[in-house]
Amino acid sequence: MLRMPEPDQHTLARRKDIIAAMRDIIPSQGGVIVDDDQLRPYECDGLMAYRQLPMIVVLPENTAQVAAILKYCHTNKIRVVPRGAGTGLSGGALPMADAITISMMKFNRVLDIDWDNRAAVVQPGVTNLGITRAVEHKGFYYAPDPSSQIACSIGGNIAENSGGVHCLKYGLTTNNVLGVEMVTIEGEILRVGGKGLDQAGYDLLGIITGSEGLLGIVTEVTVRILRKPETARALLLGFNSSEEGGNCVAAIIAAGIIPGGLEMMDAPAIKATEEFVQAGYPLDVEALLLVELDGPQVEVDYLIDRVGKIAKDCGAVYSRISENEEERLLFWSGRKNAFPAIGRISPDYMCMDGTIPRGRLSEVLTGMQDLSKKHGLGVANVFHAGDGNLHPLIMFDANKAGDLEKAEAFGADILKLCVAVGGVLSGEHGIGVEKRDLMGEMFTTDDMKHQERIKMAFDEDQLLNPGKVFPTLHGCGELKTLHAKAVADKFPDIPRF
């Protein structure tokens, strides 16, 4: 079971003083939440298997308040858990009994749209879709589109380096963010990056993106916005095996075509979604590809034709092309509702997030079927086929004794399989607490210590989001000690000149 750092009794004993200090910093009504019933909504994020009431929740309204809160926490050695919209799937915003949860949801304004530089400056609590909403009247949009985009915040997207279905062509959050304002645990306000493409010094923007709230609290975000493609059309392609489907994905890319979206679903996922949303998916295929081409009409028509031919050569037994926008959205409705569709046929499900080299797909799917038998739980697969990001949905019943543990063990086995074939633990959901204890599958202790040394450069006392990402927290002293391997003065193996 998940172990979090022990609550600090000294902090808990000072709760009253801390509340008073927070009320001084945020005087407005409702800015400091202390009662259990009001703390309850903050007890978990999208990973609902783990819950913990926070010590208190604060909702700052401006950067100065965030800086004052963090400075106070730094001085008084109080732990902090940053929180965006709370949609994260890896437990990155799981509260701690002795920590202040800082909700950024009052930072909800779009500050500036710089059309000439194609950049939007927004506060971190603005939703992912909210950015697109703010710029679409002039034909622009924000490209990364996690499936929670209607609710998830851009600040949370930066914390998790969120992806979505358009990553293969348009990149992840990290490739679309230009700059941030971030407050350190010391209360210092950093401005990193900007509308230009270079920054002086090390690439701090790159390391902040995807750091899961361990390095600071982002208070402003500048992202690249893109012109919306003139049109988009989608193809549904059915195959008799996932191997054929996988080969078709490889053939499309080998032909030099990078589709805007390239998704795959296996038979259990197709069946569940078709029963749920009636997207018109074929029920007699083992693998279904959803390929979306976007761009000028003339390009889309040309590529649809080419992809159709490639699919035929790859043995597609079903092929349908969207003839209008309504039909395209219908094709997507199945894929986008895959998670709730599984939720409908199973009391609970656990969504995994490994990435694998695409060529190993059929091997991994076969391995997953074996694991399904071993653990006695069903699994359905949706898959960002273009970039190898798997979302196996493990079906279980949390009310059945032992089922959650079985699902966790099954999930861990799947991720170990992903790593074994050259993949990774998480493609877009982050490590959080969910995959924390599996980090050792991918990284050596030295690898992780080097990551923690970056953490130390920002937060030496490890007050920001402790217990997340790293399975073992090494003390600062240990991280600083040099373990220089005794290397003889002479090493005859190395050529010298």
Add this chain to the structure above:
Amino acid sequence: MVDVLSPTTPDQLRDAVGWALGSETPLEIIGSGSKRAFGHSVRTNAVLDCSKLSGILFYQPEELVISARAGTPLADIKAALAEKNQQFHFEPGNFPALLDGSSGPDAGTIGGLVACNLAGPRRIKVGAARDHLLGFEAVSGRAEDFKSGGRVMKNVTGFDLSKLMAGSFGTLGVMHTVTLKVMPNDETSATVIVACSDPRAAGKAMTIAMGSENEVSAAAWIAPEDAPHLDVPLAGEYGSGLVALRVEGPKPSVAWRADALCRALAGFGECHEVPESHSHSIWKVVANVAPFVASENTGSVLWRVSVPPASGGDICAQLIEKTGGRAMMDWAGGLIWLQIAASDAAGTPDAMAGTIRDIVANVGGQANLVRASDEIRQATPVFHPEDPALARINARIKENLDPKGILNPGRIAPVSLNGEGA
């Protein structure tokens, strides 16, 4: 005497760094040494030569991924990619030829390319080396192996140290293995050329093009005196400056978008489409910054200025006026190359740096000195000064990964200007 260590395996590399750490011997880290003249010179008695850590480990075109030892010659990698009709999407040019007149084509190693975070014209659309580095393996200044990332496109497992290593000039760790994303070559491309001599007007034209639906993959401006490098005489004559805009993709789409761009920009000057064969050579000229290569510009200094793209035209005009230099814009104005001949340089190098940095500071830009004599580079900060708050974080990162300061000391900030070095 300078001691040169040339490890041939990652284990030997770790031993070499271990020796340097144990004996507190600072190391200058080089691949082929092609970019040694970029940044401040590193004055050490020991050189860690990584060129023997060489070879492609795997290249899987269908997975869009290549992995190689850091010392692998870039030319070898580019040849392997070309054979499969693929490329690095970030389109690095021949940066070493800007530094050294004797540098050949595709000079340098893949590790050096990553360590300097280079990128060419397509950066405006797809990013730089940092955006395409999927993973690395390295030895830190603590003489410990560490790695980050992997070989897959989508990965948020742990901190993204790849971003940190790209552009760190070997000051945090010595990479021995790098894994990068590759992309297929586009089916075809075309370039639209607009006659435009005024950098401010050129900036406006590029801004309009980038904001259009036409998915422009590169936008550059060449001044009238340098336009002959592109070899596209408008109306049969040279004489005008040129805005060049590239579109890439499937044939019917490229034709359609090139037409649309010509229509949108007709008001700026004479406009015409350059066919594919010539389009390639134009963007080689831009990627390589051919007008300003070292071999043809002896004695001049070269600055690389990065600003928000839409302000590029105005900043470029100001830089030309205030320094008397020659300039060229890439990244739709986001990148300005500024060359100042020794005879035109007014005042001391430091005063010149101050003039340039004052102009770009108004728009939050950066100005780095790319080519200058060793003397000038010792006297003037080569890299744009860091914001003090960020500099403190950067210094802590450096200290935590290289506590004894043995990796490329002074490369980013010269030891004489900053007691700590970096």
